[in-house]
Amino acid sequence: MDQNELLNFVRNYFEEMRIHTRLIDAPYKWDDAFDLNLRRTLLKDCSNVISTFFRPEENFHEKHLVYFIKDLFWCYYLCIPIPKAGQKRVLTVGPFAMEDATLGFVQSLARRLNIPEIHIPFLSQYYTSLPVLRDKSCIRSILTCLCSRLYDGPYRILPQECTGELRVQYDTEDSFGRNQDVSDSIELRYKNEQALMDAISRGDYTSAREYLNTGNSYGMEQRLADTTRDKKNYLIIFNTLCRKAAQYGGVHPVYLDELSSRFAIQLETLYSVSRLEALPAEMIYKYSLLVQNHSTRSYSPLIQRAVDLICLNLRDDLSLSTLADRLSVNKTYLSTLFRRETGSTLTDFVTDRRISHGIYLLNTTSEPIQEIASVCGIADLSYFTKIFRRKKGMTPSQYREMIRGNQ
Numbered sequence: 001m002d003q004n005e006l007l008n009f010v011r012n013y014f015e016e017m018r019i020h021t022r023l024i025d026a027p028y029k030w031d032d033a034f035d036l037n038l039r040r041t042l043l044k045d046c047s048n049v050i051s052t053f054f055r056p057e058e059n060f061h062e063k064h065l066v067y068f069i070k071d072l073f074w075c076y077y078l079c080i081p082i083p084k085a086g087q088k089r090v091l092t093v094g095p096f097a098m099e100d101a102t103l104g105f106v107q108s109l110a111r112r113l114n115i116p117e118i119h120i121p122f123l124s125q126y127y128t129s130l131p132v133l134r135d136k137s138c139i140r141s142i143l144t145c146l147c148s149r150l151y152d153g154p155y156r157i158l159p160q161e162c163t164g165e166l167r168v169q170y171d172t173e174d175s176f177g178r179n180q181d182v183s184d185s186i187e188l189r190y191k192n193e194q195a196l197m198d199a200i201s202r203g204d205y206t207s208a209r210e211y212l213n214t215g216n217s218y219g220m221e222q223r224l225a226d227t228t229r230d231k232k233n234y235l236i237i238f239n240t241l242c243r244k245a246a247q248y249g250g251v252h253p254v255y256l257d258e259l260s261s262r263f264a265i266q267l268e269t270l271y272s273v274s275r276l277e278a279l280p281a282e283m284i285y286k287y288s289l290l291v292q293n294h295s296t297r298s299y300s301p302l303i304q305r306a307v308d309l310i311c312l313n314l315r316d317d318l319s320l321s322t323l324a325d326r327l328s329v330n331k332t333y334l335s336t337l338f339r340r341e342t343g344s345t346l347t348d349f350v351t352d353r354r355i356s357h358g359i360y361l362l363n364t365t366s367e368p369i370q371e372i373a374s375v376c377g378i379a380d381l382s383y384f385t386k387i388f389r390r391k392k393g394m395t396p397s398q399y400r401e402m403i404r405g406n407q
């Protein structure tokens with residue numbers, strides 16, 4: 001593994017834990033993104049902000065000095081000099097925390113640094129949002145493995161804790177009020193959620209994806225110190241929103257419960273932050289597809305019942321006579337009303353629903369095509385393939401390959 005591959009691996013490792021990493025070239029200038037705007041938010045004068053942070057020993061590049069830093073604000077960072085870069089360069093990792101951000105922790109920090117009480121809400125949210133690494137020995141092991149491969153000669157890992165008084169002036173304006181209007185932010189989030197639910201209820205995946213991306217642009221505050229659990233809790237809420245949206249779109253509860261339960265089980269088995277972050281897009285796609293294939297919102301109560309009987313019993317005999325008997329209506333009346341409201345004969349509608357359900361299963365499961373055909377009420381795979389090709393212009397196998405290639 002060459003140096004670039006090694007650095008990419010280490011950066012991906014930390015980024016997966018939602019810890020920021022940066023490669024910085026000398027001369028090292030302060031960037032507010034370095035501490036995620038902590039100092040910019042708190043301090044009245046940021047012209048000398050670098051004085052509030054750790055300063056490495058001179059020639060630390062040549063000496064291969066790696067720093068494990070705890071700054072004045074009790075945030076942790078790693079500073080790793082990169083050799084053979086053609087110029088002085090460091091890899092920085094952080095900020096992260098080593099313990100949960102309780103109210104007592106925040107109040108103790110504020111007292112120690114004389115931070116005005118008005119900033120307590122901001123500090124609570126800031127520290128709660130930081131990923132927590134509780135095991136210092138684990139971090140040291142990671143650094144040892146990295147440094148042994150990064151440097152040809154000896155190196156040292158130096159713990160550095162910034163102490164002393166912080167001789168700065170704090171801004172006495174509400175840090176929340178200065179950075180964002182909380183009320184407007186909440187209002188925007190709820191408005192966006194409603195627009196996203198409306199799009200799903202119409203089966204409009206394209207619009208739903210746009211609203212999802214808009215929501216991601218301003219994000220949600222982290223409420224738990226455990227990042228993975230925090231994301232899972234939000235996904236449980238998001239799954240419920242999508243399910244309710246599809247219900248408003250006229251999808252039968254049987255389909256909603258099946259898909260909702262599948263997502264509830266899936267998200268609890270995931271521990272990758274990147275995979276959890278990708279799940280909302282998958283949710284809106286599959287719920288929108290559910291509405292497209294199973295919505296009965298525009299039909300009369302009788303035809304809604306007929307369509308539900310068809311969709312929930314695709315394996316069964318779905319002839320006009322059978323459905324009329326089960327609905328206790330005259331079959332001629334049922335046939336006429338069905339065609340008037342759906343624009344299709346009942347026989348053609350049943351065939352279309354069987355193929356549409358097959359398309360849905362090809363999109364959402366990895367079941368064998370023979371099994372999918374059987375579930376859809378067409379035991380003869382050749383016949384299923386024939387009518388599938390007539391509807392989609394390709395065989396079920398070709399369709400499955402196409403959607404896999406687009407994912």
